[in-house]
Amino acid sequence: MATGLHIDLNADLGEGGALDAELLALVSSANISCGAHAGDESDIRVALQLAKKNGVCIGAHPSYPDRANMGRVAMKMSADQLQQSLLEQLTYLQNLAHDAAATVHFVKPHGALYNQAARDLTLARQVARAVKSFDASLTLVGLAGSQLLRAGHEAGIKTCAEAFVDRAYQADGSLLPRSCDGAVIEDTEVAMQQAMSIITEQRVQTHDGKMIPIVADTLCVHGDTPQALAFAQALHLCLGDTGILIRACH
Template sequence: MHAIDLNSDVGESFGRWSLGDDAAMMASVSSANVACGFHAGDPSVIRSTCEAAAKAGVVVGAHVGYRDLAGFGRRYMDVDPRELADDVVYQIGALQALAATAGTRVSYVKPHGGLYNAIVRNTAQARAVVDAVKSVDPGLPVLGLPGSEVLRLAEAAGLRAVSEAFADRAYNPDGTLTSRSQPGSVLEDPEAVAARVLQMTTGEAISAIDGSDLLISAESVCVHGDSPGAVAMAVAVKRALDAAGISIKAFV
């Protein structure tokens, strides 16, 4: 592999509450998953995040989630599929408008947190997300976990399905993400994270949470912007990829 996309969840501050160093993350990544106001972010934060991405030449994606500010969108919600589809359309549309004012545009969609994990297996919610994206713009790719329902349905609907790996999250043996409630689910050592990304991008197996080997094939790798030491991890990942002759390039 000669190129890989690095994405990060950004724009997750809200009002007077600040989360992450988005400006610093933009120096290492090629794609920015911008919160759309439902799990985090407000109009001013969204606009300034899009401006920072445009200035850095970073592609903007809609980081859509459940309507769950209190839970940061990480809780599963039993939402009616039609309501969920409307919520996703609303979020994409809001980001499209604010991105346009910042001189950029929305180029893909990545679900967030509880929604992201739900649509690995939940067919009804996965279909709602796919239907929403297709109704807004069938040219928008959908980013998701390899083997997930949302990517299967996106492909079946004629959308581009983009598989994603996670630099700083532990995996279960079946390729799903280990719950954040479990010890060791979030990785914090920048050098260990960088080595793990290099393994994934060169086709080597990584260790699942139980120590078993796991092969992950992905077009994009996520470094969470809100993780402890997120910027240091992104810098270490970029340095390791550069040293291996692997360029960082957006998948769109």
């Protein structure tokens, strides 16, 4: 059954997780660590090689330089410090990708940097400026409806709106912080209901039961969660049953 609908499916990889190979057989885009929050050079090289082998679109996944907290705690950095860190991370991944005869197509910030840039336009502009100065042909991936996407549009670079299969939403469209109960969805049926609602109805139910509009080009499954593989497999079945294609949007 063909519907004409399609969606990109991405996962965070190269972070030292045990499921990279299995996930890279299921996703259409891979957000590969740049080494600042998780993963070592070997993890990243393997992820790049597997992504290329599986025809998966490769993206850089830079973060605050904070391996102790896996990039999930906000850091105070000047604009120049952040720009330098991001450019170093993007250069690092690009060089490893070159070694694998692979190409980096997009940039998706990680963790606290992603969440802060979603709501802080000044920070979002700093991220967008760094991406544009590194390679203006790269796509910037950010939370649907976020300031990061606005900053990307302002900078004149391509953007891609993201939603999450495995995270709960707040009424303003932001993600429920991981410190809150229920922030990470662990039930496959709930995750699939959320994914299909986003794709087919362009809306999502918040953690307090409200329905809010959302338009997304790509869905994320976090590769470091125990449910990641089950969610990706279930999503393939759900989409296949409804004739929705999985393909990269970059």
